[in-house]
Amino acid sequence: MDLTEYYESHYSAVVHTGLAGIVQSAFHRAVESPFTSSKGFPTVVEVGATNAEHIPFVRHQFSRYVMVDIRDSGAAREAARVASVGGRSVEFLVDDAQTLAALPQCSVDRLVSMCLLHHLSEPDRALRRWRQVVRPGGTISIFLPCDPGLLWRTGRRFTTFRSAKRIGLDSTLLRYLNAIDHRNHVGSLLAMAKGVFADDRLRVRWFPLPGVPSWNANLFLTLQIAVV
Numbered sequence: 001m002d003l004t005e006y007y008e009s010h011y012s013a014v015v016h017t018g019l020a021g022i023v024q025s026a027f028h029r030a031v032e033s034p035f036t037s038s039k040g041f042p043t044v045v046e047v048g049a050t051n052a053e054h055i056p057f058v059r060h061q062f063s064r065y066v067m068v069d070i071r072d073s074g075a076a077r078e079a080a081r082v083a084s085v086g087g088r089s090v091e092f093l094v095d096d097a098q099t100l101a102a103l104p105q106c107s108v109d110r111l112v113s114m115c116l117l118h119h120l121s122e123p124d125r126a127l128r129r130w131r132q133v134v135r136p137g138g139t140i141s142i143f144l145p146c147d148p149g150l151l152w153r154t155g156r157r158f159t160t161f162r163s164a165k166r167i168g169l170d171s172t173l174l175r176y177l178n179a180i181d182h183r184n185h186v187g188s189l190l191a192m193a194k195g196v197f198a199d200d201r202l203r204v205r206w207f208p209l210p211g212v213p214s215w216n217a218n219l220f221l222t223l224q225i226a227v228v
Contacts (some may be wrong), residue, residue, distance in 0.1 A: 006177050007071065014174070018041065020159035023219075028057035030207055031114065031143050031222050035060040041110035041139070042118050043139045047097035047130070048116030052079035055090070062110075065090045068097060098126040106135045113142045117189045118182040127196040134227045141199075142223040144189055146215040147182050165208055191224055201226040 012112045016024055040061035046054055049067035052075060058065070065088065067076050083090040097113075098120055110203050111130050117123045131134045134140055146152045156178075164174045168184075194202065206218040215221070 001014050001173065003177060003181055007050075010105065010164075010169060012190075014160050014163045014169070017161050018159075019165070021165045023155070023159050024053070025057075026207075027109065027143055027220060028054050028114065029110065030220070031141050032057050032059055034224055037061065043108050044110045044112065045100075045108045045110040045133070046114070047100070047126075048113060048119070049073075049076055049092070049227070050159055051075040052092070052111065054114050055079065055083060063088060066103075067092045068100070070094065070096055079138075087186055087226075098122050098129060100133055103133045105132045108138060109135060110132045110139045113140075115143055117142065117144060118147060118184050120184070123184055123189055124192045124196065127192060128179060131196060131200075131227060136227055138227050140223070140225040140227065141197070142193065142225070143220065144186050144187045144223070145182075145216050145220045146186050147186065149186065149215040149218065151217060151219050152215075186221075190215075190221070190223075193225075197225050197227075 014020065035058075036096065037059055042063045044058070044062045044065045045068060046065070047068045049055075049069045050071075051073050052067055055065065055067065065083070067080060067090070069076065069092075073092065074095050080090040080092045093102060097116060111134050113130070120126050130140055160173060161171050164171070190204070202223060204213070204221055204223055206213055206221045209218050212218065
């Protein structure tokens with residue numbers, strides 16, 4: 001099995017069911033927790049949108065929401081159609097998150113990245129491009145799982161590995177696919193983000209132990225970056 005087959009046939013069942021699904025929901029809520037319905041971003045871009053799992057958790061106002069993924073998704077296109085109500089425009093766009101060729105510079109008010117940087121061949125290039133497309137005064141919100149940290153690796157045994165087992169996928173195969181898919185170390189990604197956004201206002205929050213800035217002791221972290 002390759003990654004394309006996994007994403008097309010098994011990804012949703014492994015990641016979004018059972019305890020794994022509950023944990024995934026917590027990831028999305030954590031990224032959105034700083035924002036309320038009184039806040040507004042006219043144009044929002046979500047990179048690595050997959051099948052539109054994140055948009056139901058967005059609480060703030062927006063006029064235009066663009067979901068971007070390198071793979072086409074009928075589920076995301078349908079979710080975009082359903083969500084385009086009340087004067088809001090929701091779109092799905094096939095594009096590479098490392099280049100965002102369809103987006104002009106300084107055209108976005110908020111950019112959201114959920115668990116994407118681990119997958120990219122050039123994450124530093126992506127970070128620089130994201131900063132280019134977000135206007136000064138805009139926000140970049142990034143979710144990073146603490147992979148390959150101790151708590152993250154332990155947690156998989158009770159979440160995605162169990163979900164995979166229920167549909168007949170063994171842990172050896174899942175580890176293989178994860179090794180191909182999560183090619184970047186969380187510590188390196190955090191260092192890249194701090195370098196790219198050195199002139200901006202960057203806030204790191206660790207979960208579940210915010211007072212312990214360790215990727216071994218935490219399950220994930222979020223970055224909220226105010227672009228200067």
